Amino acid sequence: MKPLSEKFDLARREALAALDQATDSATVEQLRIDYLGRRGAIPALFREMGGLSPEQRPVVGQVANQAKTEIQAAVEEALQRLSDTATTATLDLNLDPTMPGRRRRVGKKHPVVQVMDEAIDIFRRMGFIVADGPDLETEYHNFDALNTPTDHPSRDRQDTFYLADGRLLRTQTSPVQIRVMESQEPPLRIVCPGRCFRRDTPDATHSMNFHQIEGLYVDRQVSLADLKATMTVFAHELLGSEVSVRFRPHFFPFTEPSLEYDFSCIMCGGKGCRVCKYSGWLEISGAGMVDPAVFQAVGYDPEKWTGYAFGMGIERIAMIRHAIGDIRMLYENDLRFLAQF
């Protein structure tokens, strides 16, 4: 008769071989019952160990435990192997990864909004916050308080949209300055983005609606030098530090001194091209020191406070930046056009 340890070993080897050959999980289960089940081969052999001497028991016990552990592991492994095979069999092994993906579309900001947002972002970092005002304005806020003479041509019905009751569609974002100054005490530093309306017949460079961003800084000792610094930073932030800025005297009723500022042409770097009409400069906006009459209109003491204001058209910057030749394209909303920016 064989020693018990050999019987364990034999059972182990038979079981492992059979499990290795098994091709379905039912066979594996049967083998598990045959070997490890309550009436299986291994428990039967364990029962035989009762007749061993105390010296033999640990030696055989080691072989016995090894046999049991290995068979258990082999059962697990066989089941895992069969399940993997089953899964693989159901997989589409012919998936063509070059087929079109299920695309998630991402929306983009309108190009005018892109410029507006960048401008706001730049000014916010310089300590400005955004203020808002209505599209429908009173003549007082849009013109009178801004020191516009009563017979100034911009008030004409040919240039400005009026309602029957005398109110108007604001022609500039400057009335927001007035509204903010009427309700707040200085110092203040605001930008006012928004829509403006002028009674222009639409063409490549004119639109009945357009957007402006207006800035106002009122404090003690604000000077023209501050304005120049702010506008220079703005130009560099928006278009790059190679852009230079030029300031020219100009005339606006609500600022004194008034000036216009130009950016060196971003298309030709200032050498002169079609976009800048061969001048090397792009006219961007108007600005100046707030006229004392405007301060008086809102009840600020012009001796105590000084301030600067500026305003610029957003469409124009967007058109320059993206080489868009016709302002109407910005309002046509052809998605093939908008998707480009």
Next chain:
Amino acid sequence: MKTSLHWLRNYIDINWNARELAEMLTLAGLEVESIEEAAQLPETVVVGRILTRGKHPNADKLSVCQVDTGAEKPLQIVCGAPNCAVGSRIPVALVGTRLADDFKIKKSKLRGVASEGMMCSAAELGLGSDQDGLLQLSPELTPGLPVAQCLGSDTIIDWEVTPNRPDWLSHLGIAREIAALAGHPDCLRTPQPILRPLPGSDLREFVSLQVDAPDLCPRYTARLLRQVKIKPSPEWMQSALTAVGIRPINNVVDITNYVMMECGQPLHAFDCDRVRDGRLIVRRADEGETIVTLDQRSHRLTSRQLLIADPRGGIALAGVMGGANSEIGRETTSVLLESACFAPASIRATARQLGMHSESSHRFERGVDIEAVELASRRAAALIQELADAELVDGCLDFYPEPYQPEMVPCRIDRVNQLLGVELSIDRIVDYFERLRLTIVRRETDILSVSIPSFRRDLSREADLIEEAARLYGLQNIPARSAAAVVGGSRHQDAYVPIERARDGLLALGFQETMTYSTISADDALAAIGGSSEQLIELDNPISAESACMRPSLLPGLLRTVAHNVAHGNHDLAIFEIGRIIVNHPDFPEERYQAGLALGGRPHPERYGDERGREFDFFDLKGRLEGWFACRNLPEPDCRPARHPALVDGQTAEMTIDGQTVATLGRVRPELTRGMRLQHPLFVALVELDRAAAVAQTDKKARLLPQFPATTRDISMIVPDSLSHRDIVKAIRECRCPWLEDIQLFDLYQDRENLGPNRRSLAYSLTYRDSARTLTDDEATQAHEQIKEHLAARLKLEFR
């Protein structure tokens, strides 16, 4: 305002080329509109005289001309221009001339007729944009002369003069500015007219003046010239006027225009023999009075308009245009010369009202130099005497009841430096002012008192003087120095934050931003809101019916965008606009921000099979909106069926938060998209951003994640169609079961045969969880049964 460089040189030596001059003045606030430099014409472009003109045998629009170009034999040239009149002098490019790199004139045949050279328009010679006909040269020119020699080498600069500087509307004015900028105000040469009146003559014998409206006419002067010979003005004057865009007419009219362009004072010449009794009356027009102006147009006037009249009636619209009844003609021998100052507002109103904008009204509207009125008259009279062989009658009528009193404006040196951010000395500022011909009346250590000359009425306050100092110092020389660091206000006040947040959410959900006009047609507006026109804000002076009122909704703009894109073959659309809408209420107009979304077409046109064909439906839009609310940290809105004038009943819903409507969504009614050829249903949503922003939760507190497992139980039920999903969920929630965590609809089954009409089967999965322990099976089942009992009692339904 056009100036000729030749002309400017009469008053000042110009040591700069045109570009340098333009740059210098641009930086001083006088902007350049355009510079036309002298053309570089080849010598082989010569003056030609058209001898004969015949019809081309084979072409209606062509002529065959014999042209004298100074050579032995005339040249035969075929020409297409209508203005090749016999006798006219025109430029001829001789055979061999190269007009452009790739354009050389050759002997050729045009429709079978030989042509030896080309007669040219201004555009063909690069002299401007006029290509309508041949360039007409002065009739005195000798044929054969190179055209380059007779056109001269003048440079024309067109200036963009701001409305505050009428003093720049003349050659002398611009020369004065150049002198100030150059730092040599004394180098200006102003004309010194010398008059030689006929001895013993007296103007008062012939002419009288009566000003009835001194408020509209603060100064009026008149001079009389007799024995005037009307003829063309000399070549130098004609070419000077032509250069600045004024058509020469005759010597007297040309002189008035010349003096206007020289010193900015518009003049008018009347034929004195056609002024009844030589009586000039400056008065307001009578209501309904008419006048026929030089351009043969008849105008009906009102009492707001100022008229120059004789005892019979109007002879000129003051400052705007002369009357046809007193016009200078070939037979005129006696010229009454007007030089005056009219009130700007009155001239502007008249010019606007009658649609008559002239060089003259342009200057009066902005204000002429009242002190220079008489000088201009003298200058013109001297020229007429000289160039029209006239006799000047001694004397001048000068109505000037309130002579100019110079204004004194104080200017503090500290204030100049503080406002400009510079440190200028008082001497330097005084120098700047003196260069500008301002008089320093008093000078103390830190303050000046400045007297303002009559040609600078734009300077009336200290701030105006500070600007002058800045101009002369040069804005380019002011340092860029940053302001003290003060934050402009709290970020929480920043009006743009809610708009930005709303936009970011929509972009993330895959919507493309669009932007449409704020003004739309009343029809579109009413179709979108279904209300009455009282809700619309209508413009009183719209450009067209298409843009006659303010949009009360973003819907019409979205539909326009959809129409444009569908017409261009793009049917798969996910777009939005964020913008203001304005709705009129009885007492006030409400302006508020709205977001409009439109969704239509296919989510996956890039895929294939069934997936490719799938269309966006109502729930695609609703789901996106729900995603938007969630990412904006808004409370979950309550969604209910609703009606909307632009949306299909039964496919329209309203989302509310705390009873406030924050969004309306649904399928667009077919009548609103009629004619668009939509291939897919179109869904839109209108979101009230102001209301949504008001309820956004900003400081949400963290919640612990669940630590114990959840149990689910299902309910399946048959309900009438009238019972909505919302009703069922609401009823389940009514039980207030503390363990109920989630309610998910997982099945919908509609089958007329099995369930009967207007009924459907819905199945829900309810999740139960306790935050402090694991629920037992029994507890979950008991809670679930209670909910079922409640439902059965509360709603009309059967469990399956």
